[in-house]
Amino acid sequence: MSANTIKTNTLLAEQIADALLRIQAVTLRPNQPFTWASGMKSPIYCDNRLTISYPEIRELIAEGFIALIRDNFPDVEVIAGAATGGIPHAAWVAQKLNLPMVYVRDKAKGHGKENLIEGVIRPGQKTVVIEDLISTGGSSLKVALAVNEAGAHTQGVLGIFSYQFEKAKEAFEGAGVPFETLSNYTTLVDVALRQGSIQQQDLELLKAWRLNPSEYGKQA
Numbered sequence: 001m002s003a004n005t006i007k008t009n010t011l012l013a014e015q016i017a018d019a020l021l022r023i024q025a026v027t028l029r030p031n032q033p034f035t036w037a038s039g040m041k042s043p044i045y046c047d048n049r050l051t052i053s054y055p056e057i058r059e060l061i062a063e064g065f066i067a068l069i070r071d072n073f074p075d076v077e078v079i080a081g082a083a084t085g086g087i088p089h090a091a092w093v094a095q096k097l098n099l100p101m102v103y104v105r106d107k108a109k110g111h112g113k114e115n116l117i118e119g120v121i122r123p124g125q126k127t128v129v130i131e132d133l134i135s136t137g138g139s140s141l142k143v144a145l146a147v148n149e150a151g152a153h154t155q156g157v158l159g160i161f162s163y164q165f166e167k168a169k170e171a172f173e174g175a176g177v178p179f180e181t182l183s184n185y186t187t188l189v190d191v192a193l194r195q196g197s198i199q200q201q202d203l204e205l206l207k208a209w210r211l212n213p214s215e216y217g218k219q220a
């Protein structure tokens with residue numbers, strides 16, 4: 001399967017965008033840009049960690065992941081959570097599918113057993129990585145590659161939300177790892193505009209940022 005053949009469920013993408021807006025997971029802060037994991041500066045931050053506090057939203061997310069897994073990776077053997085945001089969602093999915101779970105740290109522990117991957121993963125095991133958010137894709141691809149380096153096989157990466165950057169698509173394609181998210185930036189902006197939770201001036205700001213996200217906020 002190529003990296004872009006997984007089909008997004010449009011209704012679910014809207015439901016999740018709506019939920020993220022409702023719980024105020026999305027913050028616009030143009031005057032004090034956020035620094036992302038990649039080092040990029042951004043006027044927007046989507047805090048998907050908040051979803052774990054809402055049982056009906058985390059259930060929607062878990063069922064969304066399970067539908068994607070059933071359609072695309074029906075023979076998956078292990079669910080891997082990307083630390084930290086992906087871990088709770090991976091646990092709920094693994095529990096519902098009655099599958100083993102592991103989680104992958106962003107770097108190996110500096111003491112104890114010095115593990116990068118926690119839990120049991122065996123050579124050849126078909127694995128789906130669960131991540132909370134994909135910006136550049138760097139974090140989740142690192143997890144996917146760590147799984148492969150451990151001798152298992154990453155079938156795909158699934159996330160809650162993606163900013164739909166070309167850079168991420170190219171990175172996943174380059175690594176030969178299929179990926180998909182339950183919701184995305186385009187849907188979020190559409191839903192937010194419809195609801196009136198963003199205004200015209202916010203839209204202008206977001207458009208300026210989208211034109212050149214890597215340069216945004218560097219002068220700030």
Ligand SMILES: O=P(O)(O)OC[C@H]1O[C@H](OP(=O)(O)OP(=O)(O)O)[C@H](O)[C@@H]1O
Nearest residue numbers: 037038083084085134135136137138139
């Ligand atoms: O696609 P990327 O450019 O790599 O960015 C996305 C990553 O950034 C966030 O993680 P963060 O490092 O903030 O850590 P956390 O999950 O431990 O909170 C998020 O949870 C993803 O893992």
Ligand SMILES: O=C(O)c1cc(=O)[nH]c(=O)[nH]1
Nearest residue numbers: 036037044045046047135
């Ligand atoms: O790229 C990131 O670090 C990032 C962006 C975002 O909107 N939310 C988040 O949790 N991380």
